[in-house]
Amino acid sequence: MTSARPTRKDALELFLRYNKSDSLCKHALSVEAVMRYMARKSGEDEEMWGVIGLIHDLDYEMYPDQHCTMTEKIMREEGWPEEYIRAVISHGYGICSDTEPQTLLEKTLFAIDELTGLVTTSALVRPSRSVLDMESKSVRKKWTDKRFAAGVDRSVIEKGAAMLGADLNDLITDTIMGMREVAEEIGLKGNPAL
Secondary structure, eight states: OOSSSOOHHHHHHHHHHHOOOHHHHHHHHHHHHHHHHHHHHHTOOHHHHHHHHHHTTTTTTTOGGGTTHHHHHHHHHTTOOHHHHHHHHHTTBTTTBOOOOOSHHHHHHHHHHHHHHHHHHHHHTSTTOOSTTOOHHHHHHHHTOTTTTTTSOHHHHHHHHHHHTOOHHHHHHHHHHHHHTTTTTTTOOOOTTO
16 A cells, blocks of 8 residues: 555555456445545545445455455555554444444444445336436335345344434435435436436
8 A cells, every 4th residue: 555544546456456346346436425425424534434435345256255354354464554444344243243333434334335235226226227316215115125135134224324323214315415426437327317
């Protein structure tokens, strides 16, 4: 790594060294955008939040069975700050990590990681195939259908919302707003005129 404080360039280069899947890259960009949006909204460090959002699934494509464990190892070898490593590892709390989210950044990452997947899937079944004209109620309509986006663990999202003391509808709205900022890059610009 080139600096004591990792940059977006550092994060993107490292992420792309371990990930080639289009869907994982779009997921990383989605989470980064939402983390940046949430940081601005909370008056927090947008760059740090964005970098952590971008790098959070570093090991997922190559080491899915060692998710978070290999990320910690790789980030340490690359000389990343402890605060960044801890934040990334905490997003797997209760799933593949014992590191409980404690800071606002960590709780936000935990809450929105799965949620970006549900927002993406919900957008793709809309006539417009876009997040630009989507609202929270579109995601909530699909919430109880366990066959829809079956890989998305709603209980993790609910747990994250509770950690943040956030209303679920507000969290969904914030996630959509963040994803709108990168709609084109993540393939969800669609055609809102439809």
